[in-house]
Amino acid sequence: MAKQLLGGQATRIYCLSVLRSIDRPGTPRHIVAAPSLPDGSVNPAAFNEEGFRILDRILATANEAGVRVVIPITNQFPWHGGYTDLAALRGVDPSQYWTNQTTRADFKAILTYTLNRVNTITGVAYKDDKAVLAWAYGNELNSATDTWITEMGSHLRSIDHNHLIMHHTTRGNIRASDLANPYVDVVATSIYDNFNNITVQRIINQKDQTAGIKPYVTFEFGFSTTEILGNIMDTIISTGASGGQLWGLRPHNRDGGFYWHGEEGSGSFFLLRSYHWPGFPSGDRYDESSVMNLLRTKAYAIQGIDPPAIKAPAPPTLLPISSPSAISWQGSVGARSYVLQRATSPHGKWTVVNPEVYDDVAYTSIYNDTSVTLGERYYYRVRARDEAGLSPPSNVVGPVRATSLSIVDDLADLSQTFQHTGNLDTQTTNNRVFSERLARVARTTAAADQSLVYRIAGNPLSTRAFTYFQNLDGDFLLSVSRDGTDFTPATANVARFGEGPGVYGYWYRVRYDLARLPVDTRYLKITFPGLANSLTPQLDRVEIPYLPVSVATIKDVVRHYATTGELSAKTAARLTDDLKQAEQRLDHDGPAKAIKKLEEFQRHLADVTAAAAELLNNDATLLIATLRAE
Known part of the structure; x- marks a missing residue:
């Protein structure tokens, strides 16, 4: 686990997710219906077993690694479903959530179900699980009333006598009511510097307010320079705070790569994405490797020990x-x-x-x-x-x-393109709205007819292009050419994905597929829609599988031109015979003699139309160069 190698002793997960009205069908959530029955008891149908089995795995893994976990129950915000979505399950106005009898019964039912759940892996009830450090009422739960905190805390404590209860907010000052509440064991806050260097003093103030009364944790900090982050960590250590957590570290993806969570948007947030241990080139713009090394050093420093030597990694x-x-x-x-x-x-x-x-x-x-x-x-x-x-x-x-x-281009730059017009550039910010994809190409002005071209070194089999639209207006145009000058529009199958902007302002993903292309296609042009907004839409990824030039692919092109009438039957037969002999010599005599036959093939192109002759000659030249390099 990254947390373990970083020296971390505790971590948090995100909140229990709640079914939302804007969710796509099949979106996995922990809570999928009203949590309580009319008598206030637990509604078992409200809880998604698949989702909670993932939480089982998290706690089992945490026990194996010796890391403790804070589990927030709900959320101030609607990112994955929060208290407003719990209210919506009942048709209750969110402003009434904290006082409504039914929604209060629902939250108690969530606590009852979660705390009494028996882990399907370890056989241990959550309320008895050492992996749990604390239960938090919610993520940055600023609007919860003191009465609600007391009522829910009392219910939680009646079930679970083993674990701490945390109240996590974003308030600048610690409320006296939180310090006095017997059902708040740990006070936690999120403090974001945003490059203004305010976090250090706020940590000092909040630690002073809690000193001798309750443990204090800087539950989230970040969004700043490496120097300021170092100052923040030093302050957490020097004040005697119980800990701090840098937002936000993301793990490997089970399907390869990492999970991502962009924090970009505007101003100082514009450069920052999630951190990945131990740091990678994709994080250079926010000094990821240095921040990860700093975090590891300070995680051991707060324990009063030096970091151990790094060991070679386990096999992937x-x-x-x-x-x-x-x-x-x-x-x-x-x-x-x-x-x-x-x-x-x-x-x-x-x-x-x-x-x-x-x-x-x-x-x-x-x-x-x-x-x-x-x-x-x-x-x-x-x-x-x-x-x-x-x-x-x-x-x-x-x-x-x-x-x-295959040509596989994730468009980190334009180096894989053959050519492109001048008003196109790579975009690498605000990735959240583009499904966290790291780079795309967009127009830099509203100029029309902006395009890029790929050169294909063989016979293409298909093409797939992924794009993003803020609004579903217009379409990309895919065109094919054999000479790179004259392009013919191709009809693509278009598939659109996404249910709308949602809470993050997501763009729609649109995929263009060309299932078959003419065998003599050597250039693919992708033209952007001529929309007024220069950043709408954006090209995300291009995939072009192809058969590299060989005797067989050249024979396919000769056969194609015989069918279209660009080669007479007599000329096609002679060229095909040249290619068969080249193939035989390649199999039995080696490249040198095959090259001589290919050069003879090129001389026989004199009777072929100019466009067809140019393509066949270029393919033969490319194949000869390949054979000479072997």
């Missing part, structure tokens, strides 16, 4: 691979990079595909292996690396047959 878990263009693994905690290896046998000999792969990707595959030989079957494994060394190898996955190569 390589996930099933359907294509060499989509390789992913479950990452190793603490790994800075990975060594991807490949062999033609599950027992080796292993060769290095890439000695330094970063897994700081957002909800997509990690690696595209473009060095495969078509038709070959490969086995893959991966090793994690940190400053202490390499992990043992992962599991082996294979055989994976290489049936094509």
Whole structure:
């Protein structure tokens, strides 16, 4: 666990999630209906067993790692369902939530169900589980009344005598009522500096207000420079506060890469995304690696000990691979990079595909292996690396047959494009509204006819382009060309995803698919809609699987031109015969003699129309260069 390697002794999870009116069908939530029955008892149907089994796993893992967990029950805010959504389950105005008899009974039912739940992994009831450090009434629960806190705390304490109760707010000053309430054991606040250097003094003030009365925790801090974050951590230590938590560290994704949570929006928030241990290039703009090292140092300093030496990481878990263009693994905690290896046998000999792969990707595959030989079957494994060394190898996955190569462009820059118009640029901020994707291309002005072009070194099989629209107006245009000059529009299948902006202002995701392209397509153009807003829409990712130029692909193009009439039957037969002989010589005599036959093929293009001859000649030239390099 990252928290353990960072020296952390405790962490928090987010709140129990609540079904919301804007949720898409199938959205997983902990609470899916009114929690209590008319007599005030628990409504078992209100609680999603699948969601709570995940919480079972979290607590079991925390026990294994020796880390304690704070569990907030509800939320001041509606991000994943909060008290306003609990009110909505009853049709109650949120302003009445704290006093309404039915919603109060509902919260007690949530406490009753949660505290009495028996972990399906460990067999231990939550109320008896050592993994739980404290129950928090909610996340930043500013609007809860003193009467409500007392009533709910009394009910909680009647069930659970083992754990602390925390009240977490964003208030600048600690209320006397919280210090006097017997059902508030720990006072916790969120304090965000926002580069104004105010957090240090506020921590000092709040620690003074709680001194000798109750433990105080800076439950959330962050959104600042590395220097100021260091000052904040030093202040937590020097004042004797019971701890602090940097917002917000996100773990590896079970499907590869990491989970992400952007905090961008405006002003000082615009640069910041979630942190990932031990730090990666994607976090350079907010000094992620330095902040992670600082956090580890201070986490041990508050315990009065020096950080132990870093150990080599555990092996990652390589996930099933359907294509060499989509390789992913479950990452190793603490790994800075990975060594991807490949062999033609599950027992080796292993060769290095890439000695330094970063897994700081957002909800997509990690690696595209473009060095495969078509038709070959490969086995893959991966090793994690940190400053202490390499992990043992992962599991082996294979055989994976290489049936094509792919252009896979996540548009971190425009380097994979063949050309693009001048008013396009990469966007890497405000990622939250784009499903946390890390980069996209957008127009920088409202100029019309803005486009980018990909050059395809072979026969394309299909194309898929992912885009985002703030409003579902207009469409991208996909066009194909064999010479890069004359483009023909292609009709794409369009799929739209998303239910609207929601609480975060999400944009709609729109996918364009070209299932089949002419075999002589060598250029793909993607043209942006000519909308007035220069940032609407944005291009997110492009995937183009293709067959690299070979004798077989050139034969397919000759056959295509014979069908379209650009080659006479006689010329097509002669060119096909040249290619068959080149293929035979390649199989039996080696590249040199095959190259001579390909050069003869090029001389026979004199009788071919100019456009067709140019493409066939270019493909033959590319193949000759490839053969000479072998």
